[in-house]
Amino acid sequence: xxxxxxxxxxxxxxxxxxxxxxxxxxxxxxxxYHAYPEMVSHIKQVAAKHPDIVRVFSIGQSHQGRKLWAAxxxxxxxxxxxxxxxxxxxxxxxxxxxxxxLPIYILDLLANQYGRQTDLGQRITKLVxxxxxxxxxxxxxxxxxxxxxxxxxxxWRKNRQPTPGTSQIGTDLNRNYGYRWGCCGGSSGRxxxxxxxGPRAWSAPEVRAMRDFVNSRVVDGVQRxxxxxxxxxxxxxxxxxxxxxxxxxxxxxxxxxxxxxxxMGRAMARTNGYRAKxxxxxxxxxxxxxxxxxxxxxxxxxxxxxxxxxxxxxxxxYPPDEVIARENRRNRDAVLYLMGKAWCPYHALGQQQARxxxxxxxxxxxxxRGW
Ligand code: 0X9
Ligand code: CA
Ligand code: CA
Ligand code: ZN
Numbered sequence: 001x002x003x004x005x006x007x008x009x010x011x012x013x014x015x016x017x018x019x020x021x022x023x024x025x026x027x028x029x030x031x032x033y034h035a036y037p038e039m040v041s042h043i044k045q046v047a048a049k050h051p052d053i054v055r056v057f058s059i060g061q062s063h064q065g066r067k068l069w070a071a072x073x074x075x076x077x078x079x080x081x082x083x084x085x086x087x088x089x090x091x092x093x094x095x096x097x098x099x100x101x102l103p104i105y106i107l108d109l110l111a112n113q114y115g116r117q118t119d120l121g122q123r124i125t126k127l128v129x130x131x132x133x134x135x136x137x138x139x140x141x142x143x144x145x146x147x148x149x150x151x152x153x154x155x156w157r158k159n160r161q162p163t164p165g166t167s168q169i170g171t172d173l174n175r176n177y178g179y180r181w182g183c184c185g186g187s188s189g190r191x192x193x194x195x196x197x198g199p200r201a202w203s204a205p206e207v208r209a210m211r212d213f214v215n216s217r218v219v220d221g222v223q224r225x226x227x228x229x230x231x232x233x234x235x236x237x238x239x240x241x242x243x244x245x246x247x248x249x250x251x252x253x254x255x256x257x258x259x260x261x262x263x264m265g266r267a268m269a270r271t272n273g274y275r276a277k278x279x280x281x282x283x284x285x286x287x288x289x290x291x292x293x294x295x296x297x298x299x300x301x302x303x304x305x306x307x308x309x310x311x312x313x314x315x316x317x318y319p320p321d322e323v324i325a326r327e328n329r330r331n332r333d334a335v336l337y338l339m340g341k342a343w344c345p346y347h348a349l350g351q352q353q354a355r356x357x358x359x360x361x362x363x364x365x366x367x368x369r370g371w
Contacts, residue, residue: 040067102231142160226343234311239302243288
């Protein structure tokens with residue numbers, strides 16, 4: 001007869017190996033997508049191969065304790081040289097698989113092209129040298145690993161944090177940011193809803209980690225990050241704030257900034273063939289990341305809804321892995337454009353607006369005026 005102690009011991013030992021989400025992986029037909037452990041080993045390899053320009057680090061932990069991995073890409077990596085900063089992030093929403101691939105592509109692109117003599121190589125070398133680029137690869141790793149336990153996939157959107165006082169699990173991370181949280185009927189107060197906003201603003205640890213990281217980039221009272229893209233799927237859209245209001249020019253946005261958002265949004269959409277508009281006109285939402293990024297930090301923050309057009313069904317969330325490389329490449333020039341504009345987003349409105357708003361020694365680092 002097995003003793004009670006042996007049984008308890010067996011249970012304790014079995015628990016770490018019995019957690020299916022830790023082992024969950026993409027099926028063979030989608031093997032080119034990165035599950036969380038594959039992403040982690042990939043970015044560590046890139047950092048090991050390019051230690052002069054790439055550093056990986058964690059900005060915090062998910063509800064289930066996974067590290068929220070990020071990379072810094074710049075010359076003299078790890079040193080604050082006062083350069084304009086750019087942020088990219090992916091996978092707020094678990095089932096939006098393609099949105100985790102573009103951040104990995106951006107890291108690979110910058111690392112691999114650095115120092116090359118081709119036109120692209122020279123352009124990227126300059127951007128790496130004169131910018132500090134931050135990439136947060138998967139904001140919602142718990143949700144992704146859970147999504148992968150379904151065969152095929154669970155169509156899961158939220159994180160995996162239980163809601164206190166209920167039997168429900170998950171907060172919509174793109175409804176949990178603290179600017180005008182829950183203000184306007186653009187999120188649900190029902191814990192079972194897929195767009196549940198959480199019991200209070202910032203209740204999700206993943207969202208707090210993003211907040212704390214962005215806040216940490218305020219140095220001597222100035223926010224260093226000037227431009228940002230958060231990647232989602234689907235719809236083939238470039239969206240700018242606000243999501244909470246339909247007003248094109250609400251009191252919490254200047255006319256100049258509105259014009260710069262439009263100009264940059266449209267310029268990026270010309271490069272990838274997406275449609276560009278204010279996010280509210282897709283549908284209203286509140287607690288949205290880019291609303292907070294712009295309202296609190298005046299960051300020129302965009303949501304990209306990646307391939308394909310439309311949205312809301314499995315075929316939109318789960319395109320075959322054969323499209324990953326093509327859709328990543330399709331967004332290359334928009335990414336490089338926004339990195340270029342981080343010195344002076346108003347340059348999107350022309351040389352004169354740049355001079356007026358970013359000082360006489362303005363240099364866009366794209367045309368090489370030699371100042
Ligand atoms: O609803 C969202 O969070 C985003 N769309 S998704 O299908 N990826 O879930 C939209 C974010 C931009 N906000 C609004 N359009 N309101
Ligand atoms: Ca395939
Ligand atoms: Ca640098
Ligand atoms: Zn999304």
